[in-house]
Amino acid sequence: MRYALICLSAFAVCGAALAQGADYAPPPMSPIQPAVDPASLSDPAQRRGHEVFGKWCSACHGDAPGMPGTQALEAKYGGQIPALVEERADLTPELVEFYVRNGISVMPHFRKTEISDADLDDLSAYLTRDR
Amino acid sequence: MAGAAATPPGVSEAVFADALNRFAGVVGAENVYSEEEDVALYRDAYSPLWDEREEKLASAAVAPASAEEVQAVARIANELRIPLYPVSTGRNLGYGGSAPVLSGSVVLDLKRMNRILDISERDATVLVEPGVSYFDLYRHIVDNGLKLWIDCPDPGWGSVIGNAMDRGGGVTTGAYRDHFGSHCGMEVVLADGDIIRTGMGAMPGANTWQQNRYGYGPWVDGIFSQSNYGIVTKMGFWLMPAPDAYLSGTIAAHRHQDVIPLIDVMNRLENIGAFTGYPQVGSPVLFQAGAGAAPEELEAQARASGQPVWTCRLQFYGGRKVNEAQWEYCQEQFAAAIPGATFQRGEEYDLPLTPEQAEALGTEKVSFGIPNLGRFSIGARSEFNDMPTSGHVWFSPILPRTGEGLLAAQKVLFEAAEQLKPYNLSVLPMPFANWQRTFIFLINFPIYRDKDANRQTREAFRKLVKICAENGLGEYRTAPAFMNDVGDTYSFNDHALRRFHERLKDAVDPNGILSAGRYGVWPRHLRT
Numbered sequence A: 001m002r003y004a005l006i007c008l009s010a011f012a013v014c015g016a017a018l019a020q021g022a023d024y025a026p027p028p029m030s031p032i033q034p035a036v037d038p039a040s041l042s043d044p045a046q047r048r049g050h051e052v053f054g055k056w057c058s059a060c061h062g063d064a065p066g067m068p069g070t071q072a073l074e075a076k077y078g079g080q081i082p083a084l085v086e087e088r089a090d091l092t093p094e095l096v097e098f099y100v101r102n103g104i105s106v107m108p109h110f111r112k113t114e115i116s117d118a119d120l121d122d123l124s125a126y127l128t129r130d131r
Numbered sequence B: 001m002a003g004a005a006a007t008p009p010g011v012s013e014a015v016f017a018d019a020l021n022r023f024a025g026v027v028g029a030e031n032v033y034s035e036e037e038d039v040a041l042y043r044d045a046y047s048p049l050w051d052e053r054e055e056k057l058a059s060a061a062v063a064p065a066s067a068e069e070v071q072a073v074a075r076i077a078n079e080l081r082i083p084l085y086p087v088s089t090g091r092n093l094g095y096g097g098s099a100p101v102l103s104g105s106v107v108l109d110l111k112r113m114n115r116i117l118d119i120s121e122r123d124a125t126v127l128v129e130p131g132v133s134y135f136d137l138y139r140h141i142v143d144n145g146l147k148l149w150i151d152c153p154d155p156g157w158g159s160v161i162g163n164a165m166d167r168g169g170g171v172t173t174g175a176y177r178d179h180f181g182s183h184c185g186m187e188v189v190l191a192d193g194d195i196i197r198t199g200m201g202a203m204p205g206a207n208t209w210q211q212n213r214y215g216y217g218p219w220v221d222g223i224f225s226q227s228n229y230g231i232v233t234k235m236g237f238w239l240m241p242a243p244d245a246y247l248s249g250t251i252a253a254h255r256h257q258d259v260i261p262l263i264d265v266m267n268r269l270e271n272i273g274a275f276t277g278y279p280q281v282g283s284p285v286l287f288q289a290g291a292g293a294a295p296e297e298l299e300a301q302a303r304a305s306g307q308p309v310w311t312c313r314l315q316f317y318g319g320r321k322v323n324e325a326q327w328e329y330c331q332e333q334f335a336a337a338i339p340g341a342t343f344q345r346g347e348e349y350d351l352p353l354t355p356e357q358a359e360a361l362g363t364e365k366v367s368f369g370i371p372n373l374g375r376f377s378i379g380a381r382s383e384f385n386d387m388p389t390s391g392h393v394w395f396s397p398i399l400p401r402t403g404e405g406l407l408a409a410q411k412v413l414f415e416a417a418e419q420l421k422p423y424n425l426s427v428l429p430m431p432f433a434n435w436q437r438t439f440i441f442l443i444n445f446p447i448y449r450d451k452d453a454n455r456q457t458r459e460a461f462r463k464l465v466k467i468c469a470e471n472g473l474g475e476y477r478t479a480p481a482f483m484n485d486v487g488d489t490y491s492f493n494d495h496a497l498r499r500f501h502e503r504l505k506d507a508v509d510p511n512g513i514l515s516a517g518r519y520g521v522w523p524r525h526l527r528t
């Protein structure tokens, strides 16, 4: 599944570059692939939530080296629950909302011009999806 | 404690309600935030005043979508004397977040104005709105396969405009690291709702707004940075054409006194363009020996551990052959000036990096113009830190770019840490070369959700501001809690510069509605 996704994103980048008549492809931002393949999500709210996660959360909570959020949760739970929030089965919408709107430690809270209430609902749908 | 102020100071509830209604008429009710839980989201998450009476809180927030809406909001605010505090992405963590300096101000949140209006690979320029983040700009470049680099600060979610407005810095080539210095052309809404364009933007029909930053007549751009004279709605920037290859190399110097020629040669080489990236001066043994270790101790420690006393890491952007020749020339120059200097070739890459190479770089991605958030590991919980903080404020004084200047400034800070021992400061100041002609120190004061600890931090911070100023070291930027304190230290001729800032303020914003108190500049009715 992961492998398929690399091809997919490489294609997207090449496609855009070709549209400009160039073969230049700067590296995408890290993490270069999301921990969960959006194609595996059938619910549109979860898919939108996956996008919100990619825009606002994955730069700290992604599955890549040196991600401060992932590292913090790894240290906090010592592997008892997944350090990747996308892989957790214990999250509730209330918990997701609490952390987005209150932050914790060095993670600040997010304003509604950044993550709107509708975005937050989608994000919750994604992070609390039935696995 | 409440997370929002009731009304702006001196504004009645009725007038405030009228203002909010009229703002809603401009931007739509859904873009005016006045419920406490929404306004509380404008608190500075890293505030050293968190939950205290003095915490700087907004009374409401308004989020326009265009320059025209900004003008309309400014006109209403000016008429009703409502203090506004514009932010671009409002991620100024460590220097104030999205909170106003004057409690009760209405935050003008420009995050929704997020268009990249023009980007030219050929000219290597971009024109953006305030809500465009470094992430947004980078994604746009990737999606369009443009051969352009951005210079970003460590946090990639900040605004290209907001960061420049606070005169932030990055880590690629000298001309781009100074984010305000690399801008070209502004559009600014004034307190009365008028709108100006600077440089060539003032000439209708000119297509050189992002190429020539001065245009004609007095150049006013500088007065809008770290200030409160206008609301920037567009800004142009020069971007770096993407280089073809990267190389780094490190010079190791083994005697304490070598720091003097090391920095002199480094400066000369940077200023003649013999290396192109961000130079990093370090001292592995200073970290081990700790603050205030004598030169002989450092040298002994270096000998015992087989490490150098000083290092200088250089970075080269260009073509492979050019980088190679420049590194060779740099080595010759250091070798001639520093007996016994040794050299270590570092990473080299053909560019662009592959996705896997980029991902492996961690926080070093910024040296390749790739935005990320890795630096938030400072203070975060990790296997090395089981006492996570709630953020930090930066203490960031400017010092000379010389070995003597560095040693003298380090001595000031070591002695200050001794003097301020009860505050338990951990000070190991190493120089950062973001700006081409000076160093800065970046000292992190941790913040907690603990009023007593924060009170101590504020006291220590203020004392350090004074001690440093007595030694000619002034902050380049600071958090709102300390803006007056730092402003007081720039005091030549009985604070003549501040008096001039105040005269300008009275002229361009006579009702004092914009960002009152920012960088210690207060409107007449709030001056003490």
Ligand SMILES: Cc1cc2nc3c(=O)[nH]c(=O)nc-3n(C[C@H](O)[C@H](O)[C@H](O)COP(=O)(O)OP(=O)(O)OC[C@H]3O[C@@H](n4cnc5c(N)ncnc54)[C@H](O)[C@@H]3O)c2cc1C
Pocket: B086, B087, B088, B089, B090, B091, B092, B093, B094, B095, B096, B097, B098, B110, B130, B152, B153, B154, B155, B157, B158, B159, B160, B161, B162, B163, B165, B166, B167, B168, B169, B170, B230, B231, B232, B233, B375, B376, B378, B515, B518
């Ligand atoms: C871990 C960490 C690392 C950091 N590293 C760096 C770094 O490497 N380099 C660096 O420079 N900073 C750094 N910072 C500080 C800060 O986070 C960034 O500078 C950030 O980019 C500033 O926030 P912003 O871009 O959202 O600007 P904003 O918060 O939008 O703006 C900053 C201020 O500028 C003024 N302003 C903004 N936009 C306008 C406008 N349109 N009109 C009028 N006034 C305006 C406002 O007063 C506002 O408060 C770091 C912070 C942290 C926590």
